[in-house]
Amino acid sequence: MNADQSRANAFRLVRLAIGGGTFWLLFAGYFLYHFLLARDLIPELFGGMFGPVLAASLPFTLWGTFLASRNLPGIFSNGVAVWVSATVLWASFWLAIHFAQAPDNVAHAQVGITIVLWLGMLALCFNIPVYSPLFNKILLGSWALIAFLAMAFVDASTLMTETMMDEDAASYQGLARGLMVVGTFVLCVQRNIISRIGIAAVTIAALFAIGARSELYGFIAGYGVVEAIINRRSLLAQFVLAVVVMLTAWLVLQNLDYLSTSRQLQILDLSQSSSWVAREYMLIHAQNQVLENPLFGIYGGHWELGEGDYAHNALSAWVSFGFPGFLLYVVTIIVATAVALVALLKNPTSRLAMLATLINVSNVLLVAVAKPVFWEMPALGWGLAILVIQEMRVATSVASARTP
Template sequence: MNIKKKLIDDYLAYISSFTIILLFPGFALYNTLVAYGFITPIFGGFFGLFSVIYLILVLPMLLRLPVFLDNKSLGYFIILIFLYVYIFLFSTTNYLLDSRAGIEDAYFQIIETMTLTLAIFFIGFFVDLNQKIYKILLYTILVSAALLLFYFLKTGQVMFYAKSFADDNATEYVSTYQGYARSAIITSLIVLSMTNRLARYLFIYMLSIFILFILGARSEFVGLVLSGTLLLLLRFKINIIQFLKLLSFCVLGLIVLYFSYDSFSGGRGAQVFDLANDTSWEARKSLEQIGLNQIIQHPILGYFGGHILEGGSRGSYIHNVLSVWAGFGLISFILYVLLCFIPFFHCILIALKDKQQTDKFYFCLSLSSVVVLLILFSKSFFWVLPGFVWGLYLSINRSRVK
């Protein structure tokens, strides 16, 4: 029995680790190759296809998930299951009873999001953050930073937008900056969480910030800056000498930024310092007002598909956690907030109280801080990375009990 369980554990860990490489750095590589015409888009958008393949590969093991949990995690798991079942039944009921144009599109958008989030959840739960993953992702950061620096120096462009390079036949398959940002922040946080030398940590941290800046991912850029700083404070015991080194490093970075501001100020990433004049930010505020009106008119059950019915497209939702309330009602909103906030605050308490933790714990801590920050200010229900935190949190609780 123990041998069988070990084989299952090893299989799930291996396939999850491989899928992380595939869905994050692999996703960025595939999209870049398609954009530049080196390959045809044979895998479509890539992320969805391989997420579904991963679910199929682990599906026979999913019924064993409660066996992997401890009693302390069971309550959190029940909240997660209840939310999933509730949203699925709520969405399906609206889809079957409401024949208005746009409801079908809204329903399938939700099903797609739930499927991708489920895949990410299981990856987070089963993945083993080993040295092979660390080396592959570390080299990914080094190579990506070098290529983006070369791109900037050669073109003078402060934003790399792969979709603009693709021909008409491939454009629809190439990801926007948001897909690249998802790959970059997961890759960066895993490597940072597994790095235990301060100098190397700071070097990787700066490279990761540069990558996200050039990708034009403002939300992830801010999220990485803050989560990286939090991880630095809670993982490393900084004495006066280390503090002076860190301070010198920051001062040097500010000097470089000051003298190169004119070059970088035209990039999308720099707009985070001037949101008042950002048209994207203004558009989001307009969508937020539409969503808030829907919440006021339908405070208990929400307004299913309202972002499409009134906003006109799949992307016309509130760009924060209130999108859950607007679309699925008050109960879903409360449960979703609990699922996202509990891991963050629990990890903070553990990090402050206990000594050194596992790499997976620090990854959960850093990613949960990003999730909490971004769902408050820029990310909606349709952002799949919270599922990663949910899986990581259940996994680290299981490990701590062991």
């Protein structure tokens, strides 16, 4: 083995340890930690875990990103990277201005943490060993375990997990985030449509059991788009999908009385959902603040109601970062989604394009109707979209080199 091969192997091991380890801790590890914490099987060791782990990993993932950039020239000069940089810089600039004006504003910590989480997710993306067989086997086993736990520990009368009984444990949304992301990565590794349908079905059932409405419908939307693109030229695959959809619809109708007690089917009559009614009040408050100051918004304006009382959609970006910040945030999400869709249309077998499409389509839906600007998941989609562009560039270069 020569020196170049040794360096390449060492780089792969470092990337697996940094990217794979951090990814596992943030999603599969997060689920298991909070599940065990809620069952009083372990003491509280790492607080909420997600934020501290992501922040603590940032120096290592930034170093890994530097190493990766040496092998992927131009990775930070593509269109998505430009929009992402503009969004992060504007948010940082906005924070700096308001900190200089009012250092004791309680909104600074929340905005600062959001920026750090964005950077952490972006740096993580450049280190995830997407094509590592070992990493994917570990994720498959972890997914099977957390999906089983999600479905096994369910109170049948409320369709909510028993883990929610412990006030120190994460909310169902945190557990759903871990399950959804791990399920997405495991699903996109599969080349067989039956395997993908099976993994999607189990993931959907587990998300339903957890009671995570947003993550459930976000995953369904992203998965539906991915399968539609991959199988757009296969009549057999389209037939299989049609049969699965009809069978699912029949099962839902047969069990409608039982399922009607769940949070998920409250979308048929949102006036009966207490959380939706509360969010409508927050949305009206945000709309009034935007109308009061349409250009600059009202930085930290949601704190007039409370820390988490922001509009649960992209309008929260307008309130906190003004119209320029809102525009940058929304356009960045749309551009990342468009890039992912184009990449998947060009190369339906690309694992990276599948991941980027499913995550970004889900982000578009949830940012439109359910998630605030302080949600960290869009940054995962941004990072994957940047990598997709780089993958397309490499494929184009290889094809050009082979052309006589």
